[in-house]
Amino acid sequence: MSEVVYERVASALQRLKLTRLAQCLDALAEEAATHKLTYLEFLDRLLEAEIVARSARDVAMKTKLAHFPFVKTLDQFDFAAQPSINERQVRELATMRFVAHGENILLLGPPGVGKTTPTECLYREHGRS
Secondary structure, eight states: HHHHHHHHHHHHHHHOOOOOHHHHHHHHHHHHHOOOOOOOOHHHHHHHHHHHHHHHHHHHHHHHTTOOOOOOOOGGOGGGOTTOOOHHHHHTTTTHHHTOOOOOOOOOOOOTSSHHHHHHHHHHHHOOO
C-alpha cells in the first residue's frame, strides 16, 4: 500500500474515532494479503475488531460507573457462606434468559444477606454474553 494512501487511511480512522481499526490495520492487512482474503472478508475482520473493542470499553465504563464494591465472578462466589441464597436459582439467572424475555428481577432482603455480590456477578455474566 502506498505511503500516501496509508497516511490518508490512518488519518480517516483517527477522525472517525475508529481507534481499534487504526491499531490492527497493519496486522490485518498483512493477514489479508497472506491468506488472500477478499475485500469483504478483510473489511469484516476489521469491523469485528472494532466492535469487540468498543464492546469491551462499554462494559468497562459501565462497570466503573456502577461503583461495585469489589470484583467477583459467579465462579468465585461462596454459596456455602450464605446458605439462604439458592445457588441453582442464581445460576439460572446467570443464563440471562430473563433479559431475553424482557423481565426484571428484584433481590430483596435486609442488609448483609447477600444481595450485592450476586447482583455484581450477574452483571458481569451479562457483560460477557
